Amino acid sequence: ETFKIAVIPGDGIGPEVIDEGIKVLNKAAELDGSFSFDYTYFPWGCEFYNEHGKMMDDDGMETLKQFDAIYLGAVGYPGVPDHISLRELLIRIRKEFDQYVNLRPIKLLKGAPQTLKKDHTIDMLVVRENSEGEYSGSGERLFQGKPEEVVLQTGVFSRKGTERIIRYAFEEAKKTGKSVTSISKGNALNYSMVFWDEVFEEVSRDYPEVDTYSYLVDAASMFFVLDPGRFEVVVTSNLFGDIVTDIGAGIAGGLGLAAGANINPTREYPSMFEPVHGSAPDIAGKKIANPLAAIWSASQMLDFFGQEQWGARVLTAMEDVLQDGSTLTPDMNGNASTDQVGQAVTDALDKK
Amino acid sequence: ETFKIAVIPGDGIGPEVIDEGIKVLNKAAELDGSFSFDYTYFPWGCEFYNEHGKMMDDDGMETLKQFDAIYLGAVGYPGVPDHISLRELLIRIRKEFDQYVNLRPIKLLKGAPQTLKKDHTIDMLVVRENSEGEYSGSGERLFQGKPEEVVLQTGVFSRKGTERIIRYAFEEAKKTGKSVTSISKGNALNYSMVFWDEVFEEVSRDYPEVDTYSYLVDAASMFFVLDPGRFEVVVTSNLFGDIVTDIGAGIAGGLGLAAGANINPTREYPSMFEPVHGSAPDIAGKKIANPLAAIWSASQMLDFFGQEQWGARVLTAMEDVLQDGSTLTPDMNGNASTDQVGQAVTDALDKK
Ligand SMILES: CC(C)[C@H](C(=O)O)[C@@H](O)C(=O)O
Numbered sequence: 035e036t037f038k039i040a041v042i043p044g045d046g047i048g049p050e051v052i053d054e055g056i057k058v059l060n061k062a063a064e065l066d067g068s069f070s071f072d073y074t075y076f077p078w079g080c081e082f083y084n085e086h087g088k089m090m091d092d093d094g095m096e097t098l099k100q101f102d103a104i105y106l107g108a109v110g111y112p113g114v115p116d117h118i119s120l121r122e123l124l125i126r127i128r129k130e131f132d133q134y135v136n137l138r139p140i141k142l143l144k145g146a147p148q149t150l151k152k153d154h155t156i157d158m159l160v161v162r163e164n165s166e167g168e169y170s171g172s173g174e175r176l177f178q179g180k181p182e183e184v185v186l187q188t189g190v191f192s193r194k195g196t197e198r199i200i201r202y203a204f205e206e207a208k209k210t211g212k213s214v215t216s217i218s219k220g221n222a223l224n225y226s227m228v229f230w231d232e233v234f235e236e237v238s239r240d241y242p243e244v245d246t247y248s249y250l251v252d253a254a255s256m257f258f259v260l261d262p263g264r265f266e267v268v269v270t271s272n273l274f275g276d277i278v279t280d281i282g283a284g285i286a287g288g289l290g291l292a293a294g295a296n297i298n299p300t301r302e303y304p305s306m307f308e309p310v311h312g313s314a315p316d317i318a319g320k321k322i323a324n325p326l327a328a329i330w331s332a333s334q335m336l337d338f339f340g341q342e343q344w345g346a347r348v349l350t351a352m353e354d355v356l357q358d359g360s361t362l363t364p365d366m367n368g369n370a371s372t373d374q375v376g377q378a379v380t381d382a383l384d385k386k
Numbered sequence: 387e388t389f390k391i392a393v394i395p396g397d398g399i400g401p402e403v404i405d406e407g408i409k410v411l412n413k414a415a416e417l418d419g420s421f422s423f424d425y426t427y428f429p430w431g432c433e434f435y436n437e438h439g440k441m442m443d444d445d446g447m448e449t450l451k452q453f454d455a456i457y458l459g460a461v462g463y464p465g466v467p468d469h470i471s472l473r474e475l476l477i478r479i480r481k482e483f484d485q486y487v488n489l490r491p492i493k494l495l496k497g498a499p500q501t502l503k504k505d506h507t508i509d510m511l512v513v514r515e516n517s518e519g520e521y522s523g524s525g526e527r528l529f530q531g532k533p534e535e536v537v538l539q540t541g542v543f544s545r546k547g548t549e550r551i552i553r554y555a556f557e558e559a560k561k562t563g564k565s566v567t568s569i570s571k572g573n574a575l576n577y578s579m580v581f582w583d584e585v586f587e588e589v590s591r592d593y594p595e596v597d598t599y600s601y602l603v604d605a606a607s608m609f610f611v612l613d614p615g616r617f618e619v620v621v622t623s624n625l626f627g628d629i630v631t632d633i634g635a636g637i638a639g640g641l642g643l644a645a646g647a648n649i650n651p652t653r654e655y656p657s658m659f660e661p662v663h664g665s666a667p668d669i670a671g672k673k674i675a676n677p678l679a680a681i682w683s684a685s686q687m688l689d690f691f692g693q694e695q696w697g698a699r700v701l702t703a704m705e706d707v708l709q710d711g712s713t714l715t716p717d718m719n720g721n722a723s724t725d726q727v728g729q730a731v732t733d734a735l736d737k738k
């Protein structure tokens with residue numbers, strides 16, 4: 035079986051870290067023997083924009099549809115405004131391909147740098163709504179520049195969108211025997227979050243075997259640092275998911291280890307795998323970017339293709355490298371280069 | 387000079403912790419000799435609601451106007467829905483008295499329990515917008531119960547409201563020689579937060595002597611746990627302020643130490659001082675609630691009345707008790723009662 039991957043290395047450190055993820059994917063395929071990858075590279079991103087006045091080719095979305103998955107490095111560069119670089123590439127793909135599930139594992143790997151003083155078992159999966167809600171882009175600016183100026187930003191929560199993300203989380207929890215925690219804010223957001231809580235309650239009735247919890251986003255944010263062990267599968271809205279997964283990155287080793295997958299569960303369109311970190315222009319080209327988040331995202335891709343044993347083995351290989359400690363990038367107090375870390379993970383995978 | 391205080395002990399542990407704050411206020415007044423407090427108690431809250439069908443007397447707001455400040459314990463109790471207990475008491479006072487500044491110090495006191503592994507200097511002041519924005523309560527629910535159901539929640543950001551909170555933060559920073567950090571999310575909330583960033587930029591031009599920083603809320607949330615020392619005065623919206631101050635509570639000793647003040651800077655109406663924690667019905671009446679957050683809020687009240695030297699001395703007294711460690715409530719691994727802790731702080735204040 036051959037998986038067709040569209041590779042968009044993107045901007046800044048994107049290309050450097052993506053190279054290492056591909057090394058690891060190839061090693062997994064080689065060791066297994068029953069599957070392989072076929073990569074096609076697309077030079078889209080901010081440099082492309084500076085040359086062509088657009089973030090991707092005109093038929094870019096059409097072209098991407100033919101692939102089984104997209105592997106993306108990072109998007110964004112000084113000089114190109116966010117609303118272009120993000121809205122015309124990253125957010126566009128998430129939306130048009132209806133990648134409504136943003137899966138972000140928050141797991142403290144063995145050997146990862148510890149932020150919290152107490153030893154906590156940190157092993158949760160955040161299921162973030164990825165297609166609507168606070169990110170709907172709907173709003174209004176009235177009386178611009180006048181004293182009475184007022185700006186409205188409207189979050190749009192559909193029943194369909196809210197139900198399907200919550201249901202996804204319950205399916206995930208059921209499969210793995212875990213609990214589901216909903217994060218919302220019904221005591222202040224009196225329409226959207228009251229609705230979210232209702233739908234969560236409704237959907238939970240279909241899963242009597244799954245334990246459920248419900249937290250206000252402020253309390254959840256506090257418990258992410260005081261007692262993260264209480265969370266297993268977490269389901270939340272687009273904005274809250276954005277925030278809590280970055281707290282998650284903070285407690286589980288830093289952005290250098292934060293991975294994400296944008297999933298279209300119907301598989302009508304390709305899903306996209308990308309590290310959470312950005313393009314980090316300040317360190318681009320210096321070969322010191324940490325490739326572990328990109329490698330973790332590659333491991334999520336293996337899971338997505340039904341190769342869960344390899345997804346898990348990649349994580350174990352990463353843990354070997356972290357625990358060994360001699361081959362890490364400067365952000366983790368090491369002095370290895372990006373490709374040395376990628377090679378170390380590949381070697382560790384080989385040895386198992 | 388006598389300050390007239392309306393005391394609303396409220397629900398759950400509210401009355402227990404308020405008693406201790408008042409002990410400390412009285413000791414400060416006694417030691418100073420130039421000011422005193424005159425307290426009037428109001429039995430408003432959920433018990434009052436169960437008896438009278440309302441959270442406060444009909445002329446409650448009118449009555450409160452005659453006071454210099456409100457000292458509130460906690461509101462909320464099982465059986466009374468949040469939208470009643472909060473919207474008809476706590477949030478009502480914040481709004482109707484135009485307490486548009488929510489001041490929350492995030493400071494790791496000497497001797498406070500440490501959440502983060504690294505030693506960071508944590509000493510920031512979060513200036514949270516407290517009157518509008520995401521909490522405006524504006525929205526719509528369409529096609530209820532139908533498959534096409536959609537729920538809208540609209541944040542309302544006025545120029546007046548945005549400008550005055552940002553200006554407040556700059557004034558605070560200027561006074562204390564600190565930097566100001568704005569927390570927003572312009573790359574996703576394309577109306578409200580783009581506007582916020584613009585106003586921040588505009589106001590900052592009036593304060594060339596103040597250093598400024600701007601963070602996305604996700605990045606800020608991560609740096610609250612990875613490197614909180616970079617933040618001094620922080621200004622942010624209602625919802626983001628709610629979230630980041632709870633992360634702040636998490637890194638600076640827990641909810642037992644999280645204090646807040648709801649300020650009306652024009653002094654047209656009274657300001658309100660309240661610990662951030664809730665009514666904690668599970669431990670109410672057991673005399674084990676931690677009074678330190680309520681005492682810290684009392685110290686903010688002393689600052690507000692121009693008695694900054696006493697505000698600071700109360701914090702030092704709290705640090706003495708924390709560092710001594712023998713008189714702390716169970717949430718801080720001690721076995722003292724609420725009033726023993728209050729007494730210990732009062733005694734420490736006496737000894738200085
Ligand atoms: C770049 C930005 C729009 C994006 C988001 O907010 O979703 C990023 O923070 C993320 O978490 O993937």
Ligand SMILES: CC(C)[C@H](C(=O)O)[C@@H](O)C(=O)O
Nearest residue numbers: 221222252472476477628662
């Ligand atoms: C009780 C709730 C409405 C309130 C808020 O969200 O403002 C609380 O969390 C707070 O931070 O004071």
